[in-house]
Amino acid sequence: MAERTPVAVIGAAGFGGALCARLAHAHPSLELTAVTARSDAGRRHDALYPRHGVPLTMEELDPDRIAEKARAALVAYPHKAAAPAVRALRERGLKVVDLSADFRLDRERYERWYQPHEAPELIAEAVYGLPEAHRDEIRGADLVAGPGCNSTAALLALLPLSDLARDVVVDIKTGVSGAGREATTETHYVSATENVNPYKTEGHRHSAELEQELADGVRITFVPHLVPMDQGLLASCYVTTEPRLSTEEARALFERAYAGEPFVDLIDAPPRTADVRETNRCRVYVTTTGDRVLVFAAIDNLWKGAAGQAVQDLNLMLGLPETEGLQ
Ligand SMILES: NC(=O)c1ccc[n+]([C@@H]2O[C@H](COP(=O)([O-])OP(=O)(O)OC[C@H]3O[C@@H](n4cnc5c(N)ncnc54)[C@H](OP(=O)(O)O)[C@@H]3O)[C@@H](O)[C@H]2O)c1
Incomplete structure (x- = not known):
């Protein structure tokens, strides 16, 4: 059997992150190795979301520890909070799909609609993660921005x-x-x-x-x-x-x-x-x-509008069949 890619979900206590965790855990070519949360750190994910069936204990985000355990991450924080977490993971070489708005827009549009950008140096490398429009760019990307629902x-x-x-x-x-x-x-x-x-x-x-x-x-x-x-x-x-x-x-x-x-x-x-x-x-x-x-x-909205599409993007980034883990 081919080696599975170790993946972390950052913000796994939220709705989008929780579904990311479920999809990554059940995915035949991914190995979910870490799930992070803030207030729910120390709690098992399947105690918080029994229906998702993820038997991991949530931990506080420590980028160095995540980098030891994972080669890719799905980040499901609110905008503004996401950008510094994405930067920390990219600096440690992880491929990242970010579900927030932080890397969806060019800087001018982002700062017009949101606030000053927290990691503007990464905007140029981010690809808008709608596979039906940007499939080839997503395949070559290290950072993909999941579109809004x-x-x-x-x-x-x-x-x-x-x-x-x-x-x-x-x-x-x-x-x-x-x-x-x-x-x-x-x-x-x-x-x-x-x-x-x-x-x-x-x-x-x-x-x-x-x-x-x-x-x-x-x-x-x-x-x-x-x-x-x-x-x-x-x-x-x-x-x-x-x-x-x-x-x-x-x-x-x-x-x-x-x-x-x-x-x-x-x-x-x-x-x-x-x-x-x-x-x-x-x-x-x-x-x-x-x-x-x-x-x-x-x-x-939580599948094609968030976590499902994020896994579709990650499949493309990792050279996996695009539909794997999503059928
Ligand atoms: N819901 C959707 O349908 C949908 C669709 C597309 C995109 N998105 C995007 O996906 C991201 C997550 O959305 P969601 O619906 O899953 O939100 P959510 O349920 O509110 O979860 C967000 C999680 O992020 C953590 N968090 C909140 N503020 C934080 C901060 N300042 N710093 C670090 N962590 C923080 C919280 O973790 P703790 O609970 O551990 O504190 C929370 O569980 C958002 O950017 C959202 O715009 C959502």
Whole structure:
């Protein structure tokens, strides 16, 4: 049997990191050798998340110790906290997939939407980790930035139209796990249940990823809505194009773009979040009405929108089959 690559998950007590740990632990070509946490350090991961079945004790992050145990790391910290941890691991030679926003954007965009960058010297080496758009670059990368969950679904809905798109309205419905483990006044049960609310209506940071990844000059309106579900995300995208496209022409663009994509399913009816739950799949439906192309893309925000895609990226970085551990 080929030697498995030792991997650490940094921030394994959070929602994204916990699923990274489960996927790495169950992966036939990876060996999960360390999981880190802060307040939960000293506790077994499977005591905190029994359903993930990871029988390791969480430890505080010590980059030197991690470097002795792992050749690659999945980092699942919030933005700003991620960059110094990524730097420490890269300095010790580990390949890193970072789930946060810290390495998704060029410096100007990042500092416009977030804050001064904590490790700007690493931005140039980071590759945007959407395999459907950057597969070859990801293969050669040592640092990959996992895209945002909203951006993943929206970009998979929009990239085949990118060169023709003029005006794009992106309406996102997202589950509460997208906001992470810590409840806020907006995300605790009483606020979220029996409720749907738009948020960040005047500008959400994930629209910066669309701006960066889509062709110049596309006008983007991006509005997320929090809906009372745990995991799941639906991007409904309404697009004007030049020239105007028939349904058949629009679908042909998607068929060409996604032929052979292992995790993108072009389907002939609107997708439902329940059908992608606990999978790394994105289900996409394309149609037209009036002068707009309508594209709907459904993902599980913690899988294709976070941990699943991070493992897909790591597979590519390590020269493993892209779908390994994700079927
Ligand atoms: N949730 C999603 O659907 C999703 C999708 C795509 C990308 N992401 C990104 O993935 C990252 C993790 O998201 P998540 O949803 O897993 O968040 P989360 O549940 O809040 O987990 C983040 C973990 O990071 C640790 N942490 C928090 N603040 C820290 C700090 N200042 N320094 C060091 N560690 C800190 C915490 O560990 P302790 O509990 O041990 O303190 C926490 O468990 C974020 O950058 C997020 O934007 C999330």
